[in-house]
Amino acid sequence: MDAIRTVDLTKRYGDLVAVDKEDLVVEEGAIFALLGVNGAGKTTTISMLTGLTRPTSGDAYLLGKSILSDGAWIRERINVAPQQTAVAENLTVRENLELIAGVYGQPHRKAAANAERVIGEFGLAGVARQRAKVLSGGMQRRLSIAMALITDPRILFLDEPTVGLDVFARRELWDAITSLKGKVTMLLTTHYLEEVEHLADSVAVMVSGKVVASGTVADLERRSGTDTLEDAFVKLAGGSR
Numbered sequence: 001m002d003a004i005r006t007v008d009l010t011k012r013y014g015d016l017v018a019v020d021k022e023d024l025v026v027e028e029g030a031i032f033a034l035l036g037v038n039g040a041g042k043t044t045t046i047s048m049l050t051g052l053t054r055p056t057s058g059d060a061y062l063l064g065k066s067i068l069s070d071g072a073w074i075r076e077r078i079n080v081a082p083q084q085t086a087v088a089e090n091l092t093v094r095e096n097l098e099l100i101a102g103v104y105g106q107p108h109r110k111a112a113a114n115a116e117r118v119i120g121e122f123g124l125a126g127v128a129r130q131r132a133k134v135l136s137g138g139m140q141r142r143l144s145i146a147m148a149l150i151t152d153p154r155i156l157f158l159d160e161p162t163v164g165l166d167v168f169a170r171r172e173l174w175d176a177i178t179s180l181k182g183k184v185t186m187l188l189t190t191h192y193l194e195e196v197e198h199l200a201d202s203v204a205v206m207v208s209g210k211v212v213a214s215g216t217v218a219d220l221e222r223r224s225g226t227d228t229l230e231d232a233f234v235k236l237a238g239g240s241r
């Protein structure tokens with residue numbers, strides 16, 4: 001079964017078509033990247049898929065269920081790691097994770113067990129007792145993704161997961177995200193082409209709300225007659241600037 005399938009998914013804001021008849025397919029267990037210049041419609045797509053914004057028309061199916069009619073079912077099985085996550089700075093890494101688990105209604109013992117699991121799975125054991133405010137930017141971002149993993153989601157949305165990180169922190173986070181591959185389906189947005197090359201099984205390029213190309217990185221390069229993703233992206237998205 002596909003993890004995500006969008007069918008003519010459309011969002012209008014007045015005269016502006018932010019997302020225009022979008023058709024995407026994301027296979028279960030894959031890492032899928034949405035690429036596009038500022039304003040292309042990436043965040044709006046995530047907002048619709050996660051139930052924050054209702055589509056104007058069209059539909060999307062997550063794990064086979066419609067976002068229009070099965071939103072509550074879907075929300076129990078997905079989570080989002082936004083760019084700015086409300087990490088409580090004065091709490092430790094473990095306390096932050098337990099707090100979020102509690103917010104999701106997990107009883108104390110389950111929350112503690114899930115925090116422990118995520119700490120192990122996501123490489124946070126070394127900093128589990130540290131307050132969030134002393135963590136490096138990379139570790140804070142890792143904590144914010146771990147907070148989204150606490151509900152054991154089947155689909156995880158990552159909005160520009162490595163923006164603002166230095167090259168080492170970015171690579172460490174790539175490794176952490178890669179370690180989740182196959183366990184959780186991930187849809188990420190990014191402006192970093194090397195991030196797509198490093199992480200994504202497939203990619204869609206959005207221009208002015210429309211998906212202009214999708215497939216593997218090699219597919220996009222072949223289709224645009226280029227041999228780097230950057231050249232392919234410039235060719236595909238070039239007319240949008």
Ligand SMILES: Nc1ncnc2c1ncn2[C@@H]1O[C@H](COP(=O)(O)OP(=O)(O)OP(=O)(O)O)[C@@H](O)[C@H]1O
Pocket residue numbers: 013016017018036037038039040041042043044045
């Ligand atoms: N609530 C809103 N009201 C009106 N217009 C909006 C709203 N949200 C987004 N838009 C517009 O919809 C278009 C798509 O925006 P969106 O944030 O989805 O793009 P994006 O690809 O995520 O861009 P970025 O890379 O800058 O995050 C933009 O033109 C934006 O100004």
